[in-house]
Each structure stands twice: as structure tokens, then as C-alpha cells.
Amino acid sequence: MIAIEQVSKRYAEHVVLGPVSSEVPAGGITALVGPNGAGKSTLLSVIGRLLDPSAGSVRVMGHDVQATKSADLARIVSILRQENRLEARLTVRELVAFGRFPWSGGRLTFGDQQHIDRAIRFLHLEDLADRQLDALSGGQRQRAFVAMVLAQDTEVVLLDEPLASLDPKHAVAMMRELRAAADDLGRTIVIVLHDLNMAAAFADRILALKEGQICVEGTVDEVMQDAVLERVFDTPVRVHRIDDRPFAVFTP
Amino acid sequence: MPDALPPRAPAPRALSGRAPSAPTGTRPALRLAIVWSLALAALVAVLLVDVRGPLELAMPRRATLVGGILVASFAHAVATVIFHTVTSNRILTPSIIGFDSMYTLMQTLTVFVFGGSAIAATDGLPKLLAQTALMVIAATALYTWLLDRSGGGVLTLLLVGVVIGLAFDSVSSFVQRILSPTDYDLLSLELFGRLSSVQPDHLPLALAVCGAVGAVVWMRRRRLDVVLLGRDGATALGVDHRRELIVALICVSVLVAFATALAGPMTFFGFLVATLAYRLAGSHKHAHVLPMAVGLGVLALAGAQLVMRHVFDAAGLVTVIIEVVGGIAFLALLLGRRRPK
Numbered sequence: 001m002i003a004i005e006q007v008s009k010r011y012a013e014h015v016v017l018g019p020v021s022s023e024v025p026a027g028g029i030t031a032l033v034g035p036n037g038a039g040k041s042t043l044l045s046v047i048g049r050l051l052d053p054s055a056g057s058v059r060v061m062g063h064d065v066q067a068t069k070s071a072d073l074a075r076i077v078s079i080l081r082q083e084n085r086l087e088a089r090l091t092v093r094e095l096v097a098f099g100r101f102p103w104s105g106g107r108l109t110f111g112d113q114q115h116i117d118r119a120i121r122f123l124h125l126e127d128l129a130d131r132q133l134d135a136l137s138g139g140q141r142q143r144a145f146v147a148m149v150l151a152q153d154t155e156v157v158l159l160d161e162p163l164a165s166l167d168p169k170h171a172v173a174m175m176r177e178l179r180a181a182a183d184d185l186g187r188t189i190v191i192v193l194h195d196l197n198m199a200a201a202f203a204d205r206i207l208a209l210k211e212g213q214i215c216v217e218g219t220v221d222e223v224m225q226d227a228v229l230e231r232v233f234d235t236p237v238r239v240h241r242i243d244d245r246p247f248a249v250f251t252p
Numbered sequence: 253m254p255d256a257l258p259p260r261a262p263a264p265r266a267l268s269g270r271a272p273s274a275p276t277g278t279r280p281a282l283r284l285a286i287v288w289s290l291a292l293a294a295l296v297a298v299l300l301v302d303v304r305g306p307l308e309l310a311m312p313r314r315a316t317l318v319g320g321i322l323v324a325s326f327a328h329a330v331a332t333v334i335f336h337t338v339t340s341n342r343i344l345t346p347s348i349i350g351f352d353s354m355y356t357l358m359q360t361l362t363v364f365v366f367g368g369s370a371i372a373a374t375d376g377l378p379k380l381l382a383q384t385a386l387m388v389i390a391a392t393a394l395y396t397w398l399l400d401r402s403g404g405g406v407l408t409l410l411l412v413g414v415v416i417g418l419a420f421d422s423v424s425s426f427v428q429r430i431l432s433p434t435d436y437d438l439l440s441l442e443l444f445g446r447l448s449s450v451q452p453d454h455l456p457l458a459l460a461v462c463g464a465v466g467a468v469v470w471m472r473r474r475r476l477d478v479v480l481l482g483r484d485g486a487t488a489l490g491v492d493h494r495r496e497l498i499v500a501l502i503c504v505s506v507l508v509a510f511a512t513a514l515a516g517p518m519t520f521f522g523f524l525v526a527t528l529a530y531r532l533a534g535s536h537k538h539a540h541v542l543p544m545a546v547g548l549g550v551l552a553l554a555g556a557q558l559v560m561r562h563v564f565d566a567a568g569l570v571t572v573i574i575e576v577v578g579g580i581a582f583l584a585l586l587l588g589r590r591r592p593k
Contacts, residue, residue, distance in 0.1 A: 050484050074490030081484050087342050088480040088536040098481060101489045106474030152489070 001026035001188055002047060002156065007056035008212075009042050017042045017212045019056060024190060024207075029182050031199035032192045034209035035233055040192045041082065041160050043209065047190065048079030048158045060156055074102035078149045079158040084141075086133060092144045093129045096120055099151030119151035122177050124170075138165035146174060150181065157181070159191045163198065175202040196248045200224050208232040224248060280533055280540040287532070287547040294554035295321070302562055312452065320450035320515050321557065323458045325525070325549030327511030330469060331504040332522030333529065333538070333545050338500040339406050340482050342530065343586065345523040349413025351508040352517040353420035354387055356443055360424045360431075368435035377453060384461075384509045391505035395498060406483075406497070447515050447553065447570055458510050465503050472496065473538040480536060518571055520578025525549040527585060 001024055008018030017039035024030050032040045045051035047058050049065040058065045060077050078099070096119050100112040108116075120129050123143040133141055146162050159178075163171045179202055181187045193199045199206055199220070206223040208215045215232045216223055223229070224246035229237040236251045295318050303310045336342045347353075394416075398409045428436060469476070478491045486493045511518070529545035556570045 045484075048488065050487055069490075070487060070492055071490035074488065079484075079488045081488075084485065085340070085482065086480070087336070087340055089530070090480075090536055094536060098478060098485075098489060101474075101478050101491075106477060 001061060002190070003059040004043075004047070005057050005059075007043070007046055007053045007058060009039070009046065009051065010054040015212055017046070018053075020209075020212075020214050021056075022207065022214055022217060024188065024205075026188050027182060027186050028204035029178060029189045029191060029202060030205045030207055031203035032190060032207050032209065033194075033196060033199055033232070034215065037211075038209040039212040040209050044079065044158050044160050044190065044192055045081065048077060049073060050079060050081065071102065074152070074154075076154055077156040077158065078152040078154040080145055080149045080160060080162065082160045082164060084145050090133050091130050092125055092133060092136070092147070093120065095133060095144050096125075096147045096151050099148040099153075102152060115151050115153055119147040122150055123147045124173065139167060139170055142166060143170065143174065150177075154187075156188045156190070159189070161192050161194060163193065163195065171198065178202070196224075196229070200246050200248065221246065280535040280537070280544075283532060283534050284540065284543055284547065287544060287551060291547045291550040291554065294551055294558065298554050298557055301558065316450050316452045316455060317447065317557070318554075319452075319455040319459065320447045321550060321553045323450075323455070323462055324447065324511050324515045324518065324521070325553055326462045326466065326546050327507035328518055328522035329525045329529070329545035329549040330466065330542055331507040331511075332526040333542055334469060334476060334500045335504050336526060337476050337479050337538070338497045339410060340480075341406075341410075342527070344410060345519065346504050346508050347517070347519045347522075348417065349410060350417030350420055351387065351391070351505065352512060352519060353417040353424070354390065355383070355509070355512045355517055357420040357424045358383060358386070359443060360427045360439060363435050363439045364427045364431060368432075368438035377457065381457075383513045384506070387509035387512075388502070388505050391509075392498075392502050395501045399494065399498065443516065447557065450514055454514055458514050461506060461510050465506055468499070469503055469538075469542065472499065473542070476500070476538045477536065516571065519575060520582055521549070521552075521571070521574050524574070524578035524581050525552060527581060 004020060004022045004024075006019045006021055008020070009016050016037075020039075020043065032044065034040050042051065046053045047060065047065065049058075049070065052066065060073070063073065063076060065073060065077075093116065096116050097108060097112070099119065100108060100115060104112050120126060123146060125140075125143055125147055128136060128140060128144070133144060136144070142162060142165055146159065149157060149159065157178075162174060166174060175198060178189055178191065182189050182204075191203070193203075203220060205217065205219055207217040208223060208228075210232055216228050224239050226237055226239050229239065229248055233250075238249050238251055240247045240249060298318055298321070299311070299314050303314075331346050335344070335346045394413075395409065398412055401408075428439065431439065475491050475496055478486045478489050479493065479496050481489070483493045486496070525545045525548045528548050529541050532548070533541045533544040535541065552574060553570065556573050560570050560573065
């Protein structure tokens with residue numbers, strides 16, 4: 001599905017990522033976790049062809065992301081980065097409509113409008129649909145951007161810390177929607193998460209990076225172990241089981 | 253590939269109450285119609301108001317003026333809007349990266365090397381074409397080189413542009429100081445926007461170039477909309493940001509070069525009409541913003557021309573007035589942005 005082969009990224013002499021190799025299977029949610037500066041966002045950006053790797057290659061559904069035409073790739077993989085600044089004044093609906101560009105070239109059809117409506121409903125933005133983005137809170141804006149990505153309707157969805165400015169209610173709601181997109185629509189979702197327990201609760205697999213290298217990857221139960229997490233984060237961690245789910249606690 | 257994607261979930265019925273057609277349909281069109289009616293009325297007024305003597309005598313001269321207004325409005329408005337879009341920035345104007353300075357320097361050096369009388373002697377189509385070609389080549393080479401060097405960073409491009417612009421200005425003012433007073437007088441005539449003395453034989457070419465560039469921009473208008481999302485956002489949606497940037501900058505250099513060579517430099521005019529257009533267009537789409545900006549430009553230049561000629565009897569000062577108003581608007585916006593959101 002997503003095949004990462006010997007990917008590395010250097011800035012001058014400084015290696016920020018890799019070389020890493022891995023394979024993300026089709027379907028389900030894969031969480032990218034790790035300490036600050038581990039290269040999570042860099043890896044995600046390389047997969048989503050926002051950043052050219054210094055070496056190595058990434059194939060998404062068999063398409064080499066650097067060789068494939070960007071416009072074709074936009075129908076297969078969507079990516080949302082962490083910071084999204086906008087100079088133009090847009091309403092939520094206008095922003096979400098941008099997600100349909102790879103399909104319609106900017107000329108919205110009836111089908112596009114339905115995708116837009118559905119994405120807006122997915123993220124509970126109906127009441128805000130006609131509001132200007134700059135009149136929204138950070139969390140509401142974040143949901144609007146995720147709605148745009150969902151409206152793009154791609155097989156593979158890459159999200160960089162989409163929960164960053166969300167309150168618990170909306171964070172859980174968004175993870176549930178992503179879960180539904182993975183389960184019901186068969187989407188492959190790769191998501192950078194800061195909150196280990198969110199990853200444990202909603203992801204199928206966890207890929208932990210540390211200092212530009214893959215530290216550990218596996219199912220949630222394989223990764224959510226005291227010794228494994230201590231190695232990833234260099235911090236004492238205890239994993240408890242609550243309601244039969246692993247729960248990591250950083251010991252003070 | 254797209255056809256390999258799994259079947260979509262059944263599409264839901266349209267939400268109650270909202271027709272699923274785009275909500276921005278009529279309002280921007282109506283706004284455009286109003287502004288363009290006013291703009292056309294102003295143009296007709298420029299043509300016809302207070303004609304003294306026979307109409308056949310006044311008409312060619314006034315038609316040239318109308319042509320100059322159209323070219324200057326179109327060039328500055330379109331150049332500024334697409335420049336703002338591709339640089340993800342609505343404060344700067346194309347002149348910040350040294351177009352006006354390049355023009356000023358070229359004029360100054362011409363006068364310095366060949367003497368003031370050379371300007372009058374070389375006036376004509378070849379001079380206009382040579383100037384424009386030179387500016388386009390220089391600008392294109394500069395951006396492509398800069399973009400490759402800076403890894404696609406727009407900020408570096410702008411910063412270097414500012415520095416180069418300042419360097420050009422310094423050289424110009426140094427050379428101007430050592431000119432003879434007569435040469436300096438002739439030069440300053442060249443350097444201030446001279447809408448009232450546009451060369452009629454340059455107009456058809458300028459209009460044709462505006463039309464050609466306009467067609468290029470219009471064909472890319474939907475991609476330019478996506479470029480509003482910035483480099484990453486546009487790339488994620490499959491738009492080649494680097495290509496759009498270079499195409500846009502070449503268009504900007506052609507437009508600004510022609511407008512400057514024809515009607516003199518105008519620093520804030522484009523900024524003024526673009527900023528107003530963002531407020532008044534009622535839409536973020538270039539299909540609405542671009543015609544709105546051009547319409548506002550025509551309205552501003554023609555209106556200023558009418559007021560200056562028929563109220564103050566000082567038609568030559570039109571661009572000065574526009575620059576003063578534009579400069580004040582620029583400051584107001586810059587300071588207004590300081591307020592917390």
C-alpha cells in the first residue's frame with residue numbers, strides 16, 4: 001500500500017530522517033508517534049510528496065510519488081500539514097470545496113456538492129458552513145481543513161497532528177470519523193499523533209520514530225509495552241490496562 | 253489510479269433547505285456589473301465631457317487617453333492580484349521586487365550615457381519593445397535562478413528582490429545627481445506616470461500584449477484559486493506550485509514592464525485596486541477578483557482624470573494623486589493589521 005524504501009532527508013550535513021524502510025498495509029489507521037524532532041512530519045511530508053527525500057523512494061498504491069504526476073496523485077493521496085495559513089478570506093464551505101479540485105478542476109458538479117456536504121456533516125460543521133474561516137476558533141478551523149481533506153475522497157489520507165487544537169469532545173469525534181472512514185470506506189489513514197493514548201485507542205498500528213529512525217512498529221498491543229515506550233521516549237512509562245485497553249502513564 | 257478506487261458510499265440526499273449549487277453565484281456577478289457600469293460611464297465621460305472645438309480634433313487624443321487608462325489599469329491590477337496570490341501575501345506589490353526601480357535605472361542610464369536629447373530621439377515602438385524585452389528577460393532569469401537557489405522559497409525571492417530594488421534605486425539617484433540640470437528635467441518628465449501623453453502608436457501593441465497575458469491568466473484562474481492555499485496546500489491538491497509561480501511572475505513582469513514603459517511607474521496603484529477588489533468582489537475566486545480589480549482600476553484612473561482635468565485643471569497630476577491615495581491606503585492596511593484578530 002505505502003512502501004517506504006530507504007528514505008532519508010538531509011538538510012546540508014544534518015540528517016533529520018532515515019534512512020527508513022517500512023510498509024504501511026492497506027486499510028486501517030497507522031499512528032506515527034515519537035518525541036519532538038523524531039522526523040514524523042518529515043516522513044509524512046515525503047509520503048505526501050510535499051517534500052523531496054534526499055534519497056530513497058515512496059510508492060503509494062504502486063505509484064512512485066516523485067515520478068507520478070502530482071494531479072493524478074491528488075486523487076489517490078491527500079495530505080494535511082500542521083500549519084495552514086490563509087491570506088484569502090474563505091468560508092468553511094469554500095475551503096472544503098477546494099478538496100474537490102483534483103476531481104473537478106474547480107468546476108463543481110452536483111456530485112462534488114454532495115461530497116462537500118457530506119464532509120461538512122462528518123465534522124459537524126453544518127452550523128459554521130457559511131462562516132468566514134478567520135472568524136472561527138483554532139479548533140473549528142482545524143476541523144474545516146480536515147473536512148477539505150475528506151472531501152478530496154482519496155484512498156490514502158495523511159494527517160499531521162489534526163488533533164492539535166481540539167478539545168476532547170471534538171478530538172474523540174474526529175478520531176471516530178477517521179475510524180469510520182477506515183472501517184466503512186476502506187481508507188488507509190496515516191496520522192501523526194502526540195497523544196499516545198489516542199493512538200492506542202483508535203489506531204490499528206503504531207509506528208514510533210526516534211532521532212530519524214524507526215524505533216519500533218507493530219500493532220497497538222505490541223508497541224504499548226513499558227520497555228518499548230521507554231526506549232522510544234527516553235522516559236519512564238507504565239502501561240496499564242483499563243477497560244481492556246492499554247493506557248500509558250508517564251510516571252512523575 | 254483513480255479508476256482503481258473502491259466504489260463510493262451511496263451519496264446522501266441534498267441537505268434540507270440548501271440547494272447544493274454554489275452559494276456564490278449572483279452576488280459577485282452583480283457587484284462586477286455595478287463597478288463596470290460605473291467604470292464604463294467614467295470612460296465615456298473622459299471621452300466626451302467638455303470637448304472644446306471640433307469633436308474630430310479632440311477624439312483621437314482622448315481615445316488614446318482611454319486606451320492608456322485601460323492598459324495601465326489592466327496591467328497593474330492583474331499583475332498585483334496574481335503576484336499577491338503566488339507569493340501568499342497581500343501587502344507587497346510587484347514594485348517591491350524592483351520592477352519600477354529597473355525601469356528608473358534604465359531611463360537614468362540612457363540619459364546619462366546618451367544625453368537628454370537621446371530620449372526624444374529614440375522614442376517609438378522599437379524603444380518600447382526593447383525596454384520591455386530587456387525587463388522581461390532580466391526578470392525571468394532572476395526568478396528562475398533565485399527559485400532554484402532558494403529551494404523554492406518565496407520569502408528569499410522577495411527579500412533579494414527588495415535588496416536589488418534598493419540597489420537599483422541607489423545607482424539611479426547617484427547617477428541623477430551627476431546629470432546636468434537640463435538632462436535631469438528631461439529625465440523626470442520620463443519617470444513620472446504620463447497618462448496624458450501616452451504615445452498613440454504604442455497602444456495597439458500594449459493592448460494586444462495585455463490581451464495575450466490576460467488569456468494566459470484567465471486559463472489558469474482556477475489553478476490560481478488553489479494557489480491561494482499556499483505551496484503545500486496547492487501541491488496536495490495536485491497543482492504544480494513552482495510552475496504557477498514562475499508563469500505568474502513572467503506575466504507580472506510583462507504587464508508591469510509594458511505599463512511602466514507606456515504610462516510611467518505607479519507603485520501603489522495596483523495595491524490600491526487589488527486591496528479594494530478583495531473587499532468588494534464578494535468572492536475569493538480569481539474569476540471574480542481579477543475583473544473587479546481591473547474595473548476598479550479603470551474607475552479610479554478615469555475618475556481621477558475627470559476630477560483633475562475638469563475641476564482642478566491639472567490633468568498631468570493624476571498618477572500623483574492615485575499614488576497619494578494608494579500610499580495612505582497601504583499604510584492604513586499595514587497598521588490596521590496590527591490589531592489582534
